[in-house]
Structure formats: structure tokens, C-alpha cells
Amino acid sequence: MFPSPASDLFFHNFDVHQAILNLLSSEDALSLCTVVPILRFKAPHFVHRAISNKRVKKGIATKNVELICSSLNSSDITSLNATRLFRARIPFMTFINTLKPNQKVTMLCLDGNTIAAGGARAIAELLEVNSTIKYLELRANGIEPEAAAFLAEGLVRTKTLSFLDLTTNFLGPQGVASLSQALCLNTSIRSLVLSDVCMGADGAQALAQPLRQSKTLRVLKIRDNRIGPDGAIALARALETNSHLEVLDLQRNGIMNEGAVAIANALEVNQTLKNLNLRNNRLGWISAEAFGQTLKVNSTLRVLGLDDNMIKDQGVSILADGLRLNTALQKLDLNTSRMSSVGAMSLLSALDSNQTLRRLDLTGNSDIQRDIVPSVDRHSARVEIFLDRNLTAD
Incomplete structure (x- = not known):
């Protein structure tokens, strides 16, 4: 999970601090309390107290995104938390475009921004040109199969992304299949979280292919996907030949005895898996x-x-x-x-x-x-x- 809200970004110069204070004192429709989800400071602490009890009701304005971005590229910031920050396409695109030349940010959280297909395409383009982002959270973004296909293109191109979390999106079997094809070509992803993405048995069967082929994937979490016995059996067959996966989380998937037995049998052959979670599977x-x-x-x-x-x-x-x-x-x-x-x-x-x-x-x-x-x-x-x-x- 991305670091909890309180200090993602570290600003080290007075000009940036003053710019944020100016935003907080403005009459912007957002009340500029959106600075909290996206920016975290070591100082000044009084800024935290001034805005910690406010809630974001509207997306951040484009002018404020531009100000934040101009400060971002001149700072030593390595982690960005932009949860539920964007409610319009233009501010989001401005933000993503700013990150393309950035060579310092390694962790990026964009949860709850409803990015849609256009946003997914922008992220894919970012992953192609940015060489530092290693950790990406895109939870609860309403990502559907079309958007997943764009993200898949980014996975093929990226050489540095090692962690991807797409929990609680509407990928469906088709979206998971697109990502699975990309994972067969990807050489950097080590941890993948696809929990609650409407995967079903068909999605699990698609995911079995990269599980057989990948030499880099170490952690796979696919909770709450109703993969059933058939999906579990497909993953079990992949485990028989997989020699790299270390963590597999299949909580609440209704795999039942048939699926569990298949996985247990696979582990008589598999000699790399270290952590298996089958909680609440009937x-x-x-x-x-x-x-x-x-x-x-x-x-x-x-x-x-x-x-x-x-x-x-x-x-x-x-x-x-x-x-x-x-x-x-x-x-x-x-x-x-x-x-x-x-x-x-x-x-x-x-x-x-x-x-x-x-x-x-x-x-x-x-x-x-x-x-x-x-x-x-x-x-x-x-x-x-x-x-x-x-x-x-x-």
C-alpha cells in the first residue's frame, strides 16, 4: 500500500512553501484543501493543521495543477499521492504530462480519479518515456476493458515499473486478458495486484499464461474475483512450471475443494512459492x-x-x-x-x-x-x- 496521508512529498525551499500557503489563503472554489492528498511535507507543520479537517469536494483547478507541477520539477520529490484529486480531464493530463520528463518520482498513487480510457492512454505514454516510476497505484478508477488495453501497451513498453495495483476496477475477463498478454512481454513487473476486478474464471485462465512464462513476477494478489474451481485449476497448472512466484493471494474466490486440491498438488512440484493465502474459499x-x-x-x-x-x-x-x-x-x-x-x-x-x-x-x-x-x-x-x-x- 502507498504510504499513508501525511508526508509523501518533501519540499526543501521557502518559495514552494510560500506558494502553497498562498494557495491555501486564496478563494479558489476548491478551498485548496486538495494540497493535502497530493502533497506531504516535513514542514511547515502548521499547514497540516490548517487543512487536515477539510474534504475535497471538487477536482483541483488547472491553474493549481500547473503551480504544483512547476514546483515539482524543481524539487527532490520522489513520492506523489494524488488520491481522488482530479475530476476533470485537463488537470489530469497536465499533471501526467509534467511527469514525463521527471527523473526523480519513483512512487505514484492515482487512486480514485476515474481516469477512463483517455487517462489510461496518457499513463501508458508516461510509462513509455519515464524511466524512474517503479510503483503505481490505480485503485478504484473505474477502469474498463478499453482503458485496460491502453495500460497494457504501457506495460509492454516500460522497463522500470515493478509494482502495479489495479484493485477495484471493472477490468473483466477481457481487460485481464489484455494485461496478461502484456505481462508475457514485460520484464520489470515484480508485484501485481488485481483484486476485485471482475476477473472470473476466464480472467484467471488468461492470467495463467504469463504466470507460466514470467521470470520476474514475484507477487500476485487477486482477491475477490470469483475465479471458482476452474480459475484455480488453471493457476495451479501454471504453478507446476513457474519457478519465480513467491506470494499468491487468492482470498475470497470460491475455489472450493476442487480448486484447492489442484493448488496443493501443484505445490508438491513447485519449489518457489513461499506465501499462499486461501482464506474464505469454501x-x-x-x-x-x-x-x-x-x-x-x-x-x-x-x-x-x-x-x-x-x-x-x-x-x-x-x-x-x-x-x-x-x-x-x-x-x-x-x-x-x-x-x-x-x-x-x-x-x-x-x-x-x-x-x-x-x-x-x-x-x-x-x-x-x-x-x-x-x-x-x-x-x-x-x-x-x-x-x-x-x-x-x-
Whole structure:
């Protein structure tokens, strides 16, 4: 995530500070409180206090964009946060054009600006000529397939962008397919976030192609996309040959047992994935059984999230059998897995043999009773075990 609002940009000369103060004291229709989302300072602190409680109701005026941009190119600013700042095409284009020759900005956040196809094309052109931007957030911009196609052109051309976040846009399978084709040619993207983009199974299947080919992609997050079992199976097949991806986040995708089993089987072959999140995917004990087998042979997975699924005691006990033989996993999340003390004790018993696990989350399982506390205490020096407060209260 982009740094939180309070200090993205650092101005080091009095002229720029004075220009901002002049803007704040003007009668512009915006009340010039838009300076906060786009600019952050080390000083003067009183500027923060003067505008921190105001809200942006209209887009920033073109004249103010021009003033900010003129200051930008003469500063040492490296991070820009322009969240929900632009409500019109001309100020946005002015801002993007200013960044084309800029060789200092490395992080750019344009969330919530509804950039549409024209804005996406401008960003693509920016990525082609700018050689410093490495981090780009475009969340909640109403980006549809046509705009996604323009962004895809930028991904083909960029040599420096390493992080792209397109969360909560309307890409659909077609938009994801355009981006996927570009990723097959891109050599710089290391982290890609496509959560809540209406991907569906077809989009996941399209994404499987660059997952098979990419030698640079390390992190892929595609939460809330309803990829279902078919989408998960396609990604699993790609994982069998992928040798670079380290983090895969598939939270809330309804992959069910069929999809989870396919991924678990792939991880018996894959030796690079380190972090897998399958939270809230309608999984049952069959999925846990598959991952129990995977844990016996996989030596690279460090973090496994199976929380908020219907694994229950039967699945947890089978998973524990795999944990006994595992030599790599460090964090296991089974929050809200519908287990009782029986399942919890099987995990704690596995810790007698397992020497690598460092964090175990058992919160949200209301059927776990206080009778497991002595076993928890016995392992607490080595493993951080999380329980509901009612079990740990004195």
C-alpha cells in the first residue's frame, strides 16, 4: 500500500512553501484543501493543521495543477499521492504530462480519479518515456476493458515499473486478458495486484499464461474475483512450471475443494512459492487432506492461510500429520476453521516433532476449550500461538 496521508512529498525551499500557503489563503472554489492528498511535507507543520479537517469536494483547478507541477520539477520529490484529486480531464493530463520528463518520482498513487480510457492512454505514454516510476497505484478508477488495453501497451513498453495495483476496477475477463498478454512481454513487473476486478474464471485462465512464462513476477494478489474451481485449476497448472512466484493471494474466490486440491498438488512440484493465502474459499476437510500431503514433501512454503473455511477437526487432524514432517512452514493460519479442542490438540501434538513453525493462529474457533492451555504454554517459548481471549484470560 502507498504510504499513508501525511508526508509523501518533501519540499526543501521557502518559495514552494510560500506558494502553497498562498494557495491555501486564496478563494479558489476548491478551498485548496486538495494540497493535502497530493502533497506531504516535513514542514511547515502548521499547514497540516490548517487543512487536515477539510474534504475535497471538487477536482483541483488547472491553474493549481500547473503551480504544483512547476514546483515539482524543481524539487527532490520522489513520492506523489494524488488520491481522488482530479475530476476533470485537463488537470489530469497536465499533471501526467509534467511527469514525463521527471527523473526523480519513483512512487505514484492515482487512486480514485476515474481516469477512463483517455487517462489510461496518457499513463501508458508516461510509462513509455519515464524511466524512474517503479510503483503505481490505480485503485478504484473505474477502469474498463478499453482503458485496460491502453495500460497494457504501457506495460509492454516500460522497463522500470515493478509494482502495479489495479484493485477495484471493472477490468473483466477481457481487460485481464489484455494485461496478461502484456505481462508475457514485460520484464520489470515484480508485484501485481488485481483484486476485485471482475476477473472470473476466464480472467484467471488468461492470467495463467504469463504466470507460466514470467521470470520476474514475484507477487500476485487477486482477491475477490470469483475465479471458482476452474480459475484455480488453471493457476495451479501454471504453478507446476513457474519457478519465480513467491506470494499468491487468492482470498475470497470460491475455489472450493476442487480448486484447492489442484493448488496443493501443484505445490508438491513447485519449489518457489513461499506465501499462499486461501482464506474464505469454501474449503472443507478434503482441501486440508491435500495440503497435509503437500506439507510432507514441500520444502519452500513459509506461510499458509486456510482461515475462515470449514476444515473442522477432521481436516485439521490430517493437516497436523503433514505438519509433523514439514521442515519449512513458519506461519499457519486456521482462524475460524470450525475446529474444537480435538483439532487444536492434534496441531499442538504435531509441534512436538515440527521444529520450524513460529506462528499458529487458532482464534475464532469457539469450540476450543481451556483444556488445551497447558499444551499451548508448553510450546509458547518457540511458537507464537493465538487463542481467543476467553481462553487466555486469568
